[in-house]
Amino acid sequence: AAEDGLNAWLRYARIDRAGHCQGKLPSTIVTLNATEGSPVYTAGQELSKGFNGIVGKKVDVDSITTSSRGHHSRDTNATVGTIAAYVDSNPGAAARLPELIDDGFYLSVSHGSILILGQNERGALYGAFHYLSRLAQGDCSDFTLTSNPGAPIRWVNQWDNMQDGGTHGSVERGYGGKSIFFWDGKVRDDLTRAGQYARLLASIGINAVVVNNVNADPKTLTPANMDGLARIANAFRPYGVQLGLSLNFASPQTLGGLSTFDPLDQSVITWWQGITDALYQRIPDMVGYLVKANSEGQPGPMTYNRTLADGANMFARTLKPHGGIILFRAFVYDHRTLNQTLDWKADRANAAVHYFDGLDDKFDDNVAIQVKYGPIDFQVREPVSPLFSHLRKTGSAIELQISQEYLGQQAHLVYLAPMWKEILDFDFRVDGKPSTTADIISGRRFPRKLGGFAGVVNVGTNTTWLGSHLAMSNLYAYGKLAWDAKASPEGVLKEWIRLTFSDDHKVIDVITKMSMASWPAYENYSGNLGIQTLTDILLGHYGPNPASQDGNPWGQWTRADADSIGMDRTVWNGTGFAGQYPPEIAAKYEKPETTPDNLLLWFHHVPYTHKLKSGKTVIQHFYDAHYEGSATAQTFPQLWRKLEGRPGIDKERFEHVLYRLVYQAGHSLVWRDSINMFYFNKSSIADVHGRVGNH
Ligand code: GCU
Structure with missing residues (x-):
């Protein structure tokens, strides 16, 4: 098993x-x-x-x-x-x-x-x-x-650390065990799992793996570790999977002993060229780099008042002679200076477009910008990042997260392909013309050579890879959508079920039913109406903790008080974020009447008694959705039990999945009651059905 x-x-x-x-x-x-x-x-x-x-x-x-x-x-x-x-x-x-x-x-x-x-x-x-x-x-x-593939960049990112405090290679936001690549600050001797991973990835069309955490350790680049990386590349090569590497911007100083890491300084440029050459000497087919800079405390070009393009191009030029490319992350924001109390217009969601403003024609042609699907951080519901519509000359890749960081950490079944599909199909209406996310990243909307997909996967040493058998449908679907963004989430799911379990009709029906209901259910019992997921945001990003969103500089605010809730992101009165979209979309998001209910609180600050298009009030929607979502989760273990002994459902996998579904059913009740009580306590408005509040 x-x-x-x-x-x-x-x-x-x-x-x-x-x-x-x-x-x-x-x-x-x-x-x-x-x-x-x-x-x-x-x-x-x-x-x-x-x-x-x-x-x-x-x-x-x-x-x-x-x-x-x-x-x-x-x-x-x-x-x-x-x-x-x-x-x-x-x-x-x-x-x-x-x-x-x-x-x-x-x-x-x-x-x-x-x-x-x-x-x-x-x-x-x-x-x-x-x-x-x-x-x-x-x-x-x-x-x-x-x-033929829809886009050339079909990568996965692993957020693997070389060490974890003392000896073990941990995986940041990884829920499937330790790193399959690193251990004790070094590359593992036994890379069998790396080869097996590459085999799975190749079978769904993935062509590269960035093996180390975006919060990169400069020590990745010691000669001994470069030798180790070459062994990982060797394990990947039979499957046509290329190795990519995350870099720490300050390495010339912290590892190289230079006095600066200014990207325009010649000694820094020479240092990076030396590193790049040394890597290509060992790994001639290395795909290139991934860089997180000036974000969450990471160093970057802005440390020296250089632009993000100055930083990206420095790497691009070292890679160019070797045919390598760089994915430069758009996830740039300062988590230390945002002030919620003093500034109604402060907004982390504005950061990416702000920092990349004016840079669209400044990037070398072997740079693509890697953009998280939403402007904040892998929430259960976000509007699509407006940055996609600003990058017309520069290639872009969408960053999706297979690892369910805010989405139940593989302890909850949440099939993500339907969410990704909505994001890929979203039409920005750039210049009043059809401009879907999928067509932008593939280079069809604006002719560009580079573009595609980056998925944060974070598999580990667990024999299920992600920590849960059912979570693997997300990895499978990711590869299929990266190959063909028109693929149907349900069709892909059924394929995966037949291959993973069997083509028994009952097996297909039950797993399809649970999986297709799972994202709506999770959204219902976590954060509704675009308020974000409402997990604890300071610790593990797991479990309900709506209070943790506000009153800190992380900027995942809800601005919930006794009467009203939501982020005012309008241009006329709020943070102005709505104005980052092309005019047709901006106009839609500017007004509550034309904003879809599921994003209402993302864009607007409204009273709890505000009436939705459904006719319900915001607060009643919260209550009802939490009851509905958790009721759906209650059906999962019952449904799954029907599969006991069916073809392809061996005992080990049956029990493993059942255990998680029973846990999810229970945890969904914790979610339901925590969120409902929290907003009842804030608003003092009782549930019309008498389930929440003092009666
Ligand atoms: C999230 C995540 C971090 C990660 C960051 C990133 O904030 O919680 O662990 O480093 O995203 O994508 O860079």
Whole structure:
């Protein structure tokens, strides 16, 4: 069962139609120009492993070099390689093959022959995984498919620390155990899990992992640690996954012993060039850097009155000769100086657009800006960050969080794809034209070369990776949406269920039902109407603590008092944040009447008795939503119990999931009563249904 956890959706479990499909599979797998350890080589191994597991047919891998002409692939082969290699041995085929872009693939299955071609080696591996995914879902029929990624940047970020106080590699906001990469301030000797992680990631189209915390430790860059990083890159390489690195801006001073880390100082530039060269010497295919600067106490270019672009470009120029890119984070704000009491117009949400103002045409072409989906911090409901609409010349990547920091920390089932989908489909109406988030980051709305997705995943040593079997649907869906933002959250979920558990209809129905109900339920029993999640914000970002939001400089304020609640972010009377959107959207958010109810308190400060479009008052909505959300969570354990003994639901995973769902049902009641009592105590307005208040 631990193996089931580790393999997640790549279990290659035997299907019911195995007998039927056996006859349809080829007798040989042929890899084209595969050197051992290359992605095409891996594709051959995976196909062989998959055929054996899924239908019980042992098929050997035959490796050929296409220069040895005459060794044409026979009809009953599974052939896998790059388009170039294939055309090399089948020149006539060129005309009938489709156009692919980097990482794209072409699949053609007909009468027992399978052709899997990638634009590059990685694409060929993606094609093999795609084919196996269909087979594992019981489909061995003929088909042809061309698939290209929607965006080139499809990364994950791991917030892994090299050390945790004394000896252990911890993961910031990680709920699945210790780091799979670091231990005791060093890179682990055994990197088996790193390879297994890369395998999972490759199967959903992820092409790079930033392995260390954005709050980066300068010691990551010692020669010994660079050697270690090269070993991680080696573990990733068979899967076409590239390594990226978070940097600490002050390293030239703290690690290098220079007197400054000013990005315009020549000694600093030279120091970074030396580091970059040393890394590329060890890891020639390193993808590049990720930098968090001037945020939450981290150093950055603004320490020297330089712009964020000065900082980003310094790294970009060291990377340029090596073909590397840098993702520079837009999560820039000062958590020390915001003053809620004195300043009605102070607003952390304004920070990103403010700091990047005037910089859009200042970034080098190997820089992309990594923007969290909302302007604050991974809340259960935020408007989409307006910064996306300001970056027209600079590429951008959306930062999503698979690790459920504010969203139940994997102890609650919260399927996030529906939320991501709303964010990706949001239309900014830039210049009055359709301008969805998805089209902006893919480079379709404003022609740009770089862009895409960064997902904070934070897996750990736990055999479930994230700490919960069901939470893995979020990782799966993240990869699928990064590949194709048009994918349907429910469709992707069902795929994941079939691969992870089985295609038993009851299993699919129950897990789909719970998962699709889970984000609305969590929003209902945590923070409503755009007030943010209302977790404790000073400690762990877990559990209800609405009082912790206000009265501190972190800026996740609600401004709740005895009569009214919400952040006034209007232009006419508030912080002005609404005005950061293009005019059509800004006008909508400026007025309570045109602001959607689910964002009302994000944009407006209103009395608890304010009437929503639904006809309810704000306070009554709070009460009702908390009862509804927790009632939904009460149904999860009952639903799950129906799956005991069903196909694919082994005892270990059954119990593991049940334990969490029972906990969630209980904790949702804690949420319900804490939040409802808190706002009753503030407002003294009783629930019309008599559940909350003194009666
Ligand atoms: C959140 C999170 C931090 C993290 C930060 C970031 O605030 O709680 O742990 O460092 O985001 O994304 O940089």
